[in-house]
Amino acid sequence: MASLTPEVLRAAPKVLLHDHLDGGLRPSTVIELAEESGHQGLPTTDPEALGDWFRDNADSGSLVRYLEGFAHTCGVMQDEAALVRVASEAAQDLADDGVVYAEIRYAPELFTDKGLSLAQAVEAVQEGFRQGEAASGNRIRVGTLLCAMRQNDDWQRIADLVVRYRDAGVVGFDIAGPELGFPPTRELSAFEYLRRENAHFTIHAGEADGPESIHQAVQYAGAERLGHGVRLIEDVRGDEVGHLAAYVRDRRIALEMCPTSNVHTGAVASLAEHPIKRLDELGFRVTVNTDNRLMSRVSLSGEFGVLVDRFGFGLDDLRRFTVNAAKAAFLPLDDRRSIIQDIVEPGYAALSR
Template identity: 55%
Template sequence: MDLETLRRLPKIALHDHLDGGLRPATIVELAAEAGYGGLPTTDTEALHRWFVEAATSKSLLRYLETFAQTCAVMQTKDQLARVAAETAVDLADDGVVYAETRFAPEQHLEAGLSLDETVSAVLEGLRAGERESGGRIRMGLLLCAMRHTSRSVEIAELTLRHRDDGVSGYDIAGAEVGFPPIAHLEAFELLANAGMPVTIHAGEWLGPRPLAQAVHRCGAWRIGHGVSIAAEIDGDHLSPLATYVRDRRIPLEICPTSNVHTGGAASYEDHPIGRLDQLGFAVTVSSDNRLMSDTSTSQELKHVADAFDYGTDDIARLTLNAVDATFLPYLERERLWADVAKAYVSH
């Protein structure tokens, strides 16, 4: 499938980091306005290359370090609102019709904003971006707690305070090593009791144990990445954990380029997404960090299509898996499913 065809088809983005999708020109402009001098370069093209080179280093830690630069220019209401609005527009221009972008409010307090103010600013920007895109996209927002800090309960409470304002769900993010999901059990129990959707970064790099904690102990509705579930599959034999994830249709938010860049997969052809899809897992495809991985949702789907010889019907299946996995209310999810399915049938 060619990229332009994929761009025209409706898509769903479930795993998109707000601080991982900035336009390089925006970073340079915001840094200049704020007097921030920490950028490695102020040349837009060179800055873009710097982010991509860090992402392709095969080091998850170096990959995560790039976010210090994007977060540095996302510390005021205007900065956050602009980045959020541009995110919505950029996703819409790629043919995404529904997206759930995510960010960690605790990383945007250096200029004196409160946690609530960061959320309000991002929501304001997302709504502005929806309007600027002419209604081509609808945006949800997930709030992330950083797994290496002790604010997960506080961010869970923040999530619940803003659930009626447009916050769709909760996540924990950051390096997995030494920071298992179970360490944040109190936050997950709070959200479960309130019926709040939860996705958890797990099984991206460390192995299946954090994934097991996420689904069995922490009540994850979806799993961010989850590619390590492949270690629980031997031929056609699935371990109890893999069987549980597949048979309960727990969606996997797979981001192929990100996984290749950080060493979760050796190549697109070797990525476990093809085998997981073949075995009936609820596989979805997202871009993770569009800036660092120099990618888009359409590009990610093209990588998958090229690697596994997928056609329109296969892309439709992955996309409808993503519709089913959204944190939209049931009736809204059903309407979106019908609209997306119709578009693929008529293609």
């Protein structure tokens, strides 16, 4: 078996379920788009230094400060050309990191400050993803999750867009933004509508708020996956799994875990205290994700490396996380099986020789 070097980790086929479009720009692209659009206030126009700034700002232990960097990324993503470019580059960057299927999420309402409609924003991003797939030699497939900002009142409008564009690559819905104080129960009608329309959705829960947020996401809204879900560990005491955690585990509700980001936002105090290994040992459907590649300066292969170094995970563990993610993807069954049987399993088998 090959040692798990960065090169091997990049070569391993990966499935990514939790990645924010506006949190994954190239620093050089932020600078160029800021100049083109007249966006003011960047702390530096040196790409390396700007990347450091985003990372340092994110690594504060505060979700509020973590989100401050988005004023700059969203600020330069206010026209169709910028959205096409950012989406295309995201697909290409992920393909270069060995990601074969990615679900990338964003809130269309964040890109309407200069007159774009919600539909125009969605169509531009979808065009960018298709261009990026083609530019990567179709080494990656991208599905889109549309987010409603949980502090705003556009949940139903975004849910309508998910249904409208589901045959154009939009695979699901999410609510994002400040979790504490803005529970999933604010607009349950949006989730009821999505279920009636046979549409998929995940919910950010268990990051900035505790098990009660997860309970509402699962039992009131009916979430199929949990964005982060890291604080589900609060319903586990040693080997005793509480009723909520047991329900999540037994229903195979996937946890979209983002280890480095979880430290940066203060969801966990340190990587050493991250519950990913314990939850995996207990049989939860754990997946590994990036969250915001620019803000936390991470890649999915890099996150795999962190898990190998910190927790001693091996290639079989990484394969299991990848299969978990493929099983939880918002794709038809035949497509999920194809990713697992035709790409993931052969890829890991080759690395095991």
